[in-house]
Amino acid sequence: MYKEGEIRLIALGLIRNGANQVFVSEGYDPVKQNTFYRAMGGGVDFGETSLEALKREFQEEIQAELQNIRYLGCLENLFTFNGKPGHEIIQLYECDFVDPKYYELQRQEFTEGERKKVAVWVDINRCKSGELRLVPEQFLDFV
Template sequence: MDILFKNDDFVFSYRVGGILIRNGKILLQRPKDDDYSIIGGHVAAMETSIETLKREFEEEIHTKIEVDNLLAIGEIYFPWGKRPCHQICLYYNVHLVNYDIPLDGVFHGYDGLDDKRIDLYFCWVPLEDLKNDVKVYPQELVPYILEPKKEIVHFVSKQI
């Protein structure tokens, strides 16, 4: 069971995301006709954040990763349908264990949420594009991807 609480007034979500950079490109996910986001998902009850991240990469793109270090903690506020959502997300740097996914371009995968299948596109995007016209959710994380700090950073993203 995901750590995802919903009531009539709000939604609370505990999520993790993996930042996978290779050859000057970052692997991002993109639902059809939406902005890019960091690959990851909701933490399940009694599952560590690292276990979740490994599981999500296996489920969504059928590959194994190793988790390197915690880069950032985000407090993110955004609309979830008609309700506000308060999300806590841990962002880790990760690397591939093997190279059984395309290492360039775009490929297809999927995720599930609320018993619905969500088709996703996974795209290798040049880091340079993050400075320009490519919008990545959450935007407040992008500077720390482009210029990582030695310490773990905390950011707040308010979209409501």
């Protein structure tokens, strides 16, 4: 969870389904009243590498194992969510699901802390056109 005034280190996984879809979690900002999408993953714990965190987060959230994991780079994201400033350093990885069933899902519900969330496949072109909001914006450089 975010603590005000702190920079959070997170690991996110870019997973493609063919050339036109990416697997993302759906979020909603009640202050801005808009829906956004972000690659799945989460916070890196003390004593854990970002690669270990990536694998753990996918296991915890949707019970999925990852394979073909490749490091893409580091992104810095300054943002406002729910009216509060946030700052995160993102270690971004490209990867694949081990189990092919995840590529068939239309939506995957999961719990993050006490919040119920959903992950979906979205069309990359709808993100690039601005129809769907993918965050952080620099993420579009990798899809």
